[in-house]
Amino acid sequence: TGDSSINLQAQEEIIEMKDVFSVKLKRRRFVGQKKGGTLLGITIFKCLNKEENKLTDCAIHLNNLSEDHCHSWFRHLKEILNGFQNRPKSLKVFVNPSSHKREATHVYYEQVAPLFRLADIKTDVTVTEYEGHALSVLKECELQAFDGIALLYLLLHVEGTVCGAFLFCNRVVCVGGDGSVSEVAHGLLLKAQIDAGKDTDYIPTPVRAPVPLGVIPAGTTNILAYTLHGIKHAVTATLHIIMGHIQPVDVCTFSTPTKLLRFGFSAMFGFGARTLALAEKHRWMPSNQRKDFAFIKTLADLKPEECELSFLPLRIQQEDSHENDKITLLYLGSKDQWHKIQGHFLNVSIMAIPCLCSMAPRGLAPNTRLNNGSMALIVVQNTSRTEFIKHLKRYASVKNQFNFPFVETYTVQEVKVQPQLKSGLDAKENRYLNAASAEGNYPWNIDGDLMKEASQIHVRVHPQLINLYG
Structure with a gap:
């Protein structure tokens, strides 16, 4: 070795x-x-x-x-x-084999497991077999028996247009659909709430995860590992775990007025969610073709969502902002004063982490950090298809993607998104974009997972709720 x-x-x-x-x-x-x-x-x-x-x-x-x-x-x-306290002695390991030649399993046993053995770290390995498998295991797991959780997953390389980085760099789940980083993070935090006796339908102040989570990428494009390590490299991620390098990271809760939907790091409503919803409807297609088809079709039928956004701004000075960056910051007299905007929006992004990846060098949300206790609210107003494409292309360059008159960004700690339900839905829109069902459900892209909700979604950021190895 x-x-x-x-x-x-x-x-x-x-x-x-x-x-x-x-x-x-x-x-x-x-x-x-x-x-x-x-x-x-x-x-x-x-x-x-x-x-x-x-x-x-x-x-x-x-x-x-x-x-x-x-x-x-x-x-x-x-x-x-x-004597090094942060270094794990025992790990619960989830290996997501995906559907692509079981590459993640090969990476684990050839590159990761030998290093764990060399460092005398005991491991309990679960190879996930279906979506939700890791979540079900974590609910029954005795977390006090482990010093940390490690997840190794495969995310297939995404080929396609430059604009595709806007949506698919945000995807942190395995393309095979058998598991995800967000699933394990959600399960780890949900287990912590259950153990603390919390009501899991309403958690205004969740307790922190009891053990750190390590993310080991086996593919070529992902945002959480890239944001944590600055590189997509399985051995680097493994050594961060072995050495006990820990970073506290902010986490969001996504809730309706009556229940908690999940814990997560980022979400999209509008274009990013519609594209994912259309891709999920065509899972019979090869992965890359499905994504390209969904992206192009959604862009061709580009339509805004009518909704009301309520948000609670954060009273902090933005760091590392440049003069040519178009950033809207609200400094209100009362820290509990909500601000509302209503209109037609092509896309709404809510992100607690920068979402860095090789396809988006500045990140999807470059004005936030891993643990500064805030979220980036990025609102793309209705505009022409040509201008929207220009905005998307900026994500793949070093230029500021927010320097457009129809893009607004806010630094916030809470957001409420209330879609305006439509009557007499367009049949073509239902068929191709899957925007709203007959019951009025709207698609959300939460950490790359598709969720549909008709009611208001309330997003809160919880500072440093989980520790990640990195």
């Missing part, structure tokens, strides 16, 4: 123990011999920080033929390693 190996004999080398994650006795063994052997020294395994946020493991060999010296140093180094 290890991308590189260093043999220290007559040279001096400084090794910081904070970078070391394992120490082993080094022995010479014959072919087929599993125990015993001639003791040659000890091997130290450390984490190296390479360029572009990439982490890798490195083996350093210290040669010494004295068994007393080797065992003494081995015990002493193990005691130091055991």
